[in-house]
Amino acid sequence: MSKFKKFISMILGVVLCFTMAISLVGCGNTNNDDETVTVTDMLGEEVTVKKNPKKVACASRTTYDLLIAFGVADSIDGVYYSLLDNEWSSVFDAKANERYSLAYQESYETYIAREVDIVFSPEKYITDGLKEHGIKALNVSLYGNPDFSGYVYFFADLVKQIWDSEEVAQKVDAWKAHMQNAISGIQAELAKHDDEQRTVYYVRGDKNKGVGYTDTVGSFTEYAYKVLGMKPLNDQFESNKPSAEEICEQNPDVFVVGGIYQKTLMNALQEEPYKNLDAVKNGQVFNIPIGLTMFEQLGVFSPVFLCDQANKLYPNYFNYDVKKQIQDLSKEFFGVELTDTEAQNMLNGLSREGNLLA
Secondary structure, eight states, X not given: OHHHHXXXXXXXXXXXXXHHHHHHHHHHHHHHHTOEEXXXXXXXXXXXXXSSOSOEEEOSTTTHHHHHHTTXXXXXXXXXXXXHHSTTHHHHXXXXXXSEEEOTTOOHHHHHHTTOSEEEESSHHHHHHHHHTTOOEEXXXXXXXXXXXXXXXXXXXXXXXXXXXXXXXXXXXXXXXXXXXXXXXXXXXXXXXXXXXXXXXXXXXXXXXXXXXXXXXXXXXXXXXXXXXXXXXXXXXXXXXXXXXXXXXXXXXXXXXXXXXXXXHHHHTTSTTTTTSXXXXXXOEEEOOBSSSBTTSSSTTHHHHHHHHHXXXXXXXXXXXHHHHHHHHHHHHHOOOOOHHHHHHHHTTOOTTSOOOO
């Protein structure tokens, strides 16, 4: 009987040790879930946020496709509505239909009710309001101060800080390498030539607001065309909604047109009062491709944006295979294989099937 009691005691001891071990592991996981990291947003403000968050909101348009590409798509809860309305979203995001559709200035109640860990916010006043309501928010803007040159890799590096994963870091670094190769390659070639600098006017076509809707100073778009050796005209206007008279007075050497309404807006340039401007008469009106986001808004396909525009602006200097670039980036960062026709449709600002997006 004594031996039996010792045996039972030994078994109970083993069970107790096993239970304690499981408990300690569980406690360890809890601590990991509560781990935080202090980061600095584009306003220069330090914010302490949850590390490896499970729920983030992409109110800023420049965050959605990059988060998918960097391998943290499962953390995306909500996305700015216009990105989800884009037909390319379902091509590159398998869960696009499950994402919550966010207004530009979504209600505080929505973020609180959805228990969002971080909101990537597009503007200071929105960011400040979220913080005042106890919501963790980081400003990730499409505009830099004084310009965007110091912010090209800002969000990519921010992702590496927030998501502590070697896989994420590798994907971030791979995208940065693609971007830097495009920038340095274009700048190196342009440095060989002494061309007179031309002016460029960007027509922003994510909304159908006419030719007189462009970007303000400090945008990524402005930065990109400076990399391309052009002189953007947005600093010549008092606002991002110049009148037709103001645009005609500048008489741009080149028009570039982006967004889902680009076909409508390119047609508008063939009519009064624009049809007699130098750029229109000389065939210097070019479209900008569209993917999961507009190519001229910082994202996965920004390297292709630069190369595509280089081909169009300097056909004697550049001949990038941008169709292959799109296919390669689609496969590398999204696991999506596009046909030649589908890649060309993207370059043409169309849907995957070749239809108008608006």
